[in-house]
Amino acid sequence: MKAGSFGILTIIHALLALFLIIELGLVSYVVDITWRWSAVQFLLFTVVWSILVLVYVVFAPAFLPRAHIPIAVLAVLGITMIFWFAGATAVAADIGVPDCAGNRSCQVTQASVAFAYFIWAGFLGLFGLEAMAYWKSRGPAANADKV
Numbered sequence: 001m002k003a004g005s006f007g008i009l010t011i012i013h014a015l016l017a018l019f020l021i022i023e024l025g026l027v028s029y030v031v032d033i034t035w036r037w038s039a040v041q042f043l044l045f046t047v048v049w050s051i052l053v054l055v056y057v058v059f060a061p062a063f064l065p066r067a068h069i070p071i072a073v074l075a076v077l078g079i080t081m082i083f084w085f086a087g088a089t090a091v092a093a094d095i096g097v098p099d100c101a102g103n104r105s106c107q108v109t110q111a112s113v114a115f116a117y118f119i120w121a122g123f124l125g126l127f128g129l130e131a132m133a134y135w136k137s138r139g140p141a142a143n144a145d146k147v
Contacts, residue, residue, distance in 0.1 A: 009126070012122060016122045020054065020119065022115055027047055028044065030108055039090035039091045040091055043090075050084070057076075070134045074130055077127040077130060081123045091109065091116070
């Protein structure tokens with residue numbers, strides 16, 4: 001599926017990169033003002049982990065083809081999805097539904113949770129597309145030599 005001159009995967013990668021940069025700033029601010037809050041620290045770890053995963057998923061096929069193992073890509077994307085869902089849910093459960101009333105730290109925490117769920121959805125879509133591509137390439141022809 002093409003969108004202009006870019007494929008859908010390229011668009012998802014670019015959006016995830018943009019959202020990860022925004023989330024890195026938001027979560028770093030929240031960690032700075034509430035450094036004892038372990039759920040937010042886990043979300044910061046998840047941002048850094050996701051940046052490394054995105055670099056691997058985007059650049060390994062072109063520059064390190066031997067390091068690009070399709071089942072490893074699926075495993076890493078699946079783990080990343082779980083991290084994002086767990087981190088976003090933990091922070092959302094900790095803050096509840098507060099009335100921020102102009103409190104900047106509260107508003108930034110809410111924004112970080114919202115972006116965390118957007119990033120989770122992006123990795124969910126990326127996982128789905130990668131899984132479909134993986135299972136398509138493992139059809140009957142792939143198993144024909146295993147008699």
